[in-house]
Amino acid sequence: MNKTGGIIGALASLFVAGAAIADRADDVSTVRELSTQRLDALLAGDFERAYHFTSPLYRQFASLDEHMQRIHGAKFWKAATVGAVSCEGKRCEIKVKLDYIMASNGQMSQTVLDEVWIEKNGKWWIYYSLR
Template identity: 30%
Template sequence: MSFSLATRAAALAAALALAACASNSAKTPEQIVAERAEARWQHLIKQDFAGAYAYLTPAYRDVVPQEQYRRRFGSAGAWTNAIVHEVSCEPEACTVKMRITTQVRVPLFAAHISEVTTYMDERWVRENGQWWLYQSL
């Protein structure tokens, strides 16, 4: 029995899609949320606020325009590093403890302190099968 090249290509594509789904479904909520939290912070570090905005809940994005979200961030510091320190999840929500390093840009303080490292908690929620950062209005 001989299969055409198109049939073989379709079968290979289907097998690859199933493998991708299987590897994705094998991840725990903690792993998925950690990856999303770290990716969001990489956007913030690069000052790609549009990229970071995409990780916010759809409900938040329905109410707060992207430009208004962008204005929430000042210029007194620049994030230089963000590491997921810990993730703990319930069925529909996770708390992520992030370790954030910021370069101080205020001249009066920068002479004495050039970098500050702190921890902050983020709340992530699952909606329609996807994890989103919960941001209060």
């Protein structure tokens, strides 16, 4: 390979790597915003709006009422903050800091929730197992 070909190849590799990093940054930003919107809905008690952040496939098998049974503890949430977001391919993982009131004694407590978001057909959805 001549010197010019090597330089062009290296530049092309940098361009592709740069595009992948930019795409990942876009994914992180998108998923962070979607998670924040979903958490805001849950904190406001708008479980129907929060339900629409789940995938269409999930909604085919889990009704709103069934989903509300899964997230019934959200009624005790007082604050939620999206923390670290890491994405690889079509999957992002998020750490959410959650302040809530313990049902047993009314005391405030904190925990960290793990959220998984998946991309399907260009849209991001929070992942819930169908089990």
